[in-house]
Structure formats: structure tokens, C-alpha cells
Amino acid sequence: MKTQPETGAPDSPRRARPRGQIAIALTLALLGFLLATQLRAQQGLTQRLGLERESDLGQILTTLTDRSDQLQSEIVDLRVKLAQASGTQAQQHALIDDARQQLQALQILLGLVPVRGPGVVMVFADPQGTIGPDVLLDAVQELRDAGAEAIEISSVRVVASTSFTGSPRAILVNGQPVRAPYQVTAIGPASTLAEAMRIPGGVVDSLAANSGASVRITEEGSVSILHVAALPEFVHARPTARR
Amino acid sequence: MLVIVSLFAGIGLGVAFHSAVPFSWAPYLPMAVMAALDSVFGGLRARLEGTFDDRVFVISFLSNAVLAALLVWAGIRLGVQDIAIAVVVVFGVRIFQNLAAIRRILFHA
Numbered sequence: 139m140k141t142q143p144e145t146g147a148p149d150s151p152r153r154a155r156p157r158g159q160i161a162i163a164l165t166l167a168l169l170g171f172l173l174a175t176q177l178r179a180q181q182g183l184t185q186r187l188g189l190e191r192e193s194d195l196g197q198i199l200t201t202l203t204d205r206s207d208q209l210q211s212e213i214v215d216l217r218v219k220l221a222q223a224s225g226t227q228a229q230q231h232a233l234i235d236d237a238r239q240q241l242q243a244l245q246i247l248l249g250l251v252p253v254r255g256p257g258v259v260m261v262f263a264d265p266q267g268t269i270g271p272d273v274l275l276d277a278v279q280e281l282r283d284a285g286a287e288a289i290e291i292s293s294v295r296v297v298a299s300t301s302f303t304g305s306p307r308a309i310l311v312n313g314q315p316v317r318a319p320y321q322v323t324a325i326g327p328a329s330t331l332a333e334a335m336r337i338p339g340g341v342v343d344s345l346a347a348n349s350g351a352s353v354r355i356t357e358e359g360s361v362s363i364l365h366v367a368a369l370p371e372f373v374h375a376r377p378t379a380r381r
Numbered sequence: 382m383l384v385i386v387s388l389f390a391g392i393g394l395g396v397a398f399h400s401a402v403p404f405s406w407a408p409y410l411p412m413a414v415m416a417a418l419d420s421v422f423g424g425l426r427a428r429l430e431g432t433f434d435d436r437v438f439v440i441s442f443l444s445n446a447v448l449a450a451l452l453v454w455a456g457i458r459l460g461v462q463d464i465a466i467a468v469v470v471v472f473g474v475r476i477f478q479n480l481a482a483i484r485r486i487l488f489h490a
Contacts, residue, residue, distance in 0.1 A: 158435030162424075163387035165442045169417045170391025172446075176414045178396070179407070 246288060249295040249367035253288045257325035257361045258332050260342075261354045264306075264318035268351050271302035271309045276341045277322060278302075284334035286326040288363050292316040295367040312367075328357040408457065409450035412465060415472040416445035422479035429486045 245251045260277070262269055278296055281289055289296040294311045304310040307318070324331055332355050335342050342353045420442035427433040449468050456464030 159383055161439045162435050163383050165439050166384055166421070167387040167391035167394070169414075169421055169442070170388045170393075171395040172391075172410065172414050172417060174392045174395025176410050179410070 249297040252364045253325055254362045255325040256328045256359055258328055259356050259358055259361060260322045262320040263352045266350045267307040270306045271304055275302040280334055280341055281324045284331045286324040286331060288325045290323045290363045290365055292321050293365050295365045297367045299370055323361055323363055332357050408453050412449040412453045412468050413446040416449035417442055419472045419475050420445050422476050426479045426482045
């Protein structure tokens with residue numbers, strides 16, 4: 139042991155600084171605290187399993203196995219969901235395709251888009267003014283009956299809501315005046331349409347029998363109907379659930 | 382005397398407080414304890430050799446503990462969890478050396 143440089147009282151502890159002593163004491167207290175804490179933690183960990191009784195250990199094992207099974211089934215569930223989501227995507231594509239086809243059909247039906255296809259072109263010459271709106275309406279109905287998909291009368295598109303009013307020489311198709319000779323264009327099965335028009339007792343037949351009006355029918359491989367109708371606005375009719 | 386008393390007071394506090402170690406501290410506390418033990422034995426040796434300085438003791442105690450914990454933390458972050466082994470080896474060797482020096486001084490052997 140080294141002797142102290144300042145040899146005051148021989149029994150005084152070396153470097154008897156009160157503050158230093160307190161600091162050392164606090165530090166060692168901290169050490170004790172840390173030691174105790176760590177030992178307790180370690181003991182708890184090793185004892186927890188060691189002290190369990192056999193039945194408790196079995197229970198712990200069962201719990202862990204159950205948890206594992208649970209997670210396994212969760213994996214399966216999630217896989218199924220994933221597969222479903224992928225399947226749903228394919229279904230959605232099919233739905234979109236369906237909707238697109240439906241939209242196209244409705245657009246043609248409502249006369250919202252220009253159309254082209256095989257059909258017939260009929261010209262009603264009416265030098266004596268005997269053709270009234272009823273004749274045109276009859277012609278349209280016969281064309282529809284024969285399978286016409288789109289009809290136009292002298293640059294007015296004929297759709298579900300089209301009206302035929304007025305009187306001979308002043309016929310209004312959907313409110314728009316049309317003049318003779320009336321040109322009716324229809325898209326559909328061309329030969330069937332033409333035959334339906336020429337059927338005995340039909341519009342054309344009766345026209346030819348009665349008056350000086352004459353009708354010329356030509357089958358075309360491809361005719362265009364370029365005029366479109368306005369999108370109807372429904373004020374009163376509202377869609378409702380079936381039944 | 383005060384030193385011994387405070388050591389046991391600390392142990393008593395640790396036991397009394399039932400202080401459960403937070404789970405996230407689990408890797409660090411043992412390292413801090415190792416470092417603290419190293420500092421204490423170093424301090425004991427210095428005291429026996431007459432070179433003890435309380436400031437050095439206190440500062441080395443705290444900084445060793447904190448540095449050891451930091452090193453382990455860095456090791457875990459870097460993916461070398463085994464760095465704890467390095468810390469244990471280093472402090473273990475130093476504790477042994479300190480104990481050997483104390484033994485030589487006490488028993489002159």
C-alpha cells in the first residue's frame with residue numbers, strides 16, 4: 139500500500155473526500171440494483187419452465203401446438219382469399235365485357251351512334267300526296283317485324299320514342315318535317331327485309347294498288363345510318379327493383 | 382463501510398422493487414452488468430494498489446456499462462448479434478486479470 143502524500147491523521151481513509159465517497163456509494167448501489175434485476179430476470183426465465191409441473195408443461199405444449207395450428211389454418215384461409223381475389227378479377231373482366239356489349243346494344247337501340255351494315259334502301263315516291271304518316275309507321279313496323287335493327291327516314295333516326303304525326307305532304311317524324319320522296323333506310327337481314335316489304339297485302343303492295351305512289355326497294359350489302367337521335371331524358375319513369 | 386452498505390442497499394432495492402426487465406432490454410442489461418463488474422473489480426484493484434481515484438471509478442463505471450450496451454445494440458442493428466460474445470470475452474478476461482492482481486496483492490502470490 140502506498141503512503142499518502144499528505145500525511146495528516148494516520149487513520150484517515152485515503153482521499154477522504156465526502157463527495158467522492160457518496161459517488162462511489164451511489165455507483166455501487168446502482169451495481170447492486172442492476173445485479174439484482176438481472177439475476178431475477180434470468181432466474182425467472184430459467185425457472186419458469188423448470189418449475190412447471192408435468193401437467194402444466196403439457197398444457198403449455200398444447201397451447202403452443204394449438205397456436206401453431208391456428209396460424210396454419212390462417213395461412214390456408216389467406217391463400218383461399220388470394221385465390222378468390224384472383225378469380226374475382228377474371229369475373230370482373232367478364233362483367234365489364236358484358237356491360238360493354240350491353241352498352242353497345244343500347245346505344246344502337248336508342249340511335250345514339252351511327253351504324254353500318256347490310257340492309258335495304260326504299261324510296262317512296264309520292265307525286266299525288268297520298269302517303270300519310272300511317273304509311274310510314276306501317277313500313278317501320280313491318281321492317282322491325284322482319285328484323286330491322288336500325289331505321290332512318292329521310293335523315294331522321296327512328297327509335298323507340300319516335301312519333302309519326304302530321305298529314306300527307308306535311309309528315310312530321312318525331313316533330314321534324316320530312317318531304318317526298320321519302321327515303322327509308324333499314325339495317326338488318328337484307329333479303330328478309332326486302333321480301334317482307336314486297337309481301338302481298340303489305341304496305342308496298344297496298345300502296346301500289348291504291349294510288350299513284352310507287353316504292354323502289356334496293357338491297358344493299360352495306361348501308362350507313364349516320365344520323366343519331368338525342369339521348370332521351372326520363373322525367374317520370376324511374377328504375378325500380380324487380381317485383 | 383458506506384460502500385458495502387450501499388451495495389447491499391442497491392441489491393435490496395433491486396429485489397424489493399420486483400423490477401421486471403423490459404423485454405427489449407434483455408440483450409443489453411447483462412452486458413451493462415458485466416461492464417459494471419469489471420469497473421468494480423478494477424476499482425478494487427486500484428484501491429489496493431493505491432492508485433484509486435473516485436472520479437475515474439465513477440466515470441469508467443458508467444461509461445463502460447453504457448458503451449457495452451451500445452456495442453451490443455450496434456451489433457444487433459448490424460446483424461452481428463454474436464458481438465455480445467466479444468463483449469463478454471473482453472470483460473471476462475479483464476475481470477480475471479483484475480482478480481489475479483488483487484490476489485497477488487492480498488496473498489503475495
